[in-house]
Amino acid sequence: MTKILYWNIENFSINKINDPNAKRKRKSKAPTGVVASGNRSDLILNAMKANTPDIFVIVETTTGAGAEGTLINAGGSQAALDLLQKIRSKFGVTWMLVPPLIVGQGTLMEGVCVFFNSNSKLFFTGPFGWQGGVNPANPVAGVTVAYANPWDTALPATNTPTTAGIINGGLAQNQLAGQWLYDDGATPPIKLEFPSVGERPPYLTTFWDAGSNRNIKLVAYHAPPPDTKISAAGVDSLSQIREITTLLQAQDDVIIMGDFNVDLSDEDSADEAYDSLIADSYTRQINPTTDSDFPDVGYICTTMYGTSGKNKAEPTNTRGYPAYGYMTPNSYDNMLTRYGNITRVPVSSKITIVNLVAGAPYTKATTPAYAGAKGTLIYTTAMAKDSRATDPLAPVALLLPPNPTPNGNGGYAPKKKGVGIKFREWANYGVVRSTSDHMGLIIDF
16 A cells, blocks of 8 residues: 655745754744744654654645746745655655645645655556646647746656556656646536635546556545535535546546645535545545544544744643644544545555654543544654653653543643743744644544
């Protein structure tokens, strides 16, 4: 199986992971930009190391100006390339990056970074081609060219295999691109919107998995702003994409991942968002619990509170494991899978939420006992590290709250002096939350 790590890294840009600013903000306890960005960079790499994936997807990459379908630029492109070099240094030069394209318009523009290990028998197959210059990526038809500097070493120059059923067989990988444009297949074709003009479309990248003789169709989607009708409509509109529905072949396996901005605990919105895909034989990997309140709902939450303000993370209000006062009630991030044209029965997927505070899977006792899926991939916590460790990011360990008491609260005694401040320190929760307001997901697909 292919291990895939997905993460919405909030406003992913160069200063997130490589900020040259050596000055500390006035009256601030936070570290300098150099130190802070180094810590965040190490956190991302350590998250990869904990369950080293074959594919690593980041949404919410900043773009710079440009038309849809063209290459991202400015701070987002610098961050993508900087992280690629850091990944290669830590995990090997076989790691590659699909040059990210601009998706969406106006204030909703962003890019999606798709890193992959070519040593995992993965070949990038597009499905679009790269025509060069300032042209948007388009379907492969006619001349394609290799990427120019600074993207010229991001992809292998070798050709894809010519195995039967492969997408874009026999073409140079460094002349291919992700797909950002979709139509309904009519004559003349009508462009699909997700769900309306200007909203971010899904970003489709395809890979030939030579180890399993299959096409992996990977869809990354960041829906419109959360908890609105347009968010659910955007997710529902994914069911119109022919490339992942009516045009699937037996060798085509699809995984849809993203920040869907629909709270899974909101039954009406979740039904509107996901029902069409589920009816089309997609399996939603993270599902609602039987109880809509904490602690049960804590097993599916994917976003976190900040370190300041009215709703700051507060470990004296734990609401039960694993929501140690830092986790919001929202479950926005998810994955859906479908294997071929429903002719193959896959091995059961393993998935877990990448909780860098408490670790995962969530297996400690709750009251009442939790009967839902808890995640099966082991994941470590960034806060339980020995401060004497050689790891460049070694925050001072902070004891996490104990198992919940019979009333489901657990944790530190309310208003215990200094606990919240200690919890929110940079070396503990601070660096985790500064990296992103979302937790990642990891799956064996």
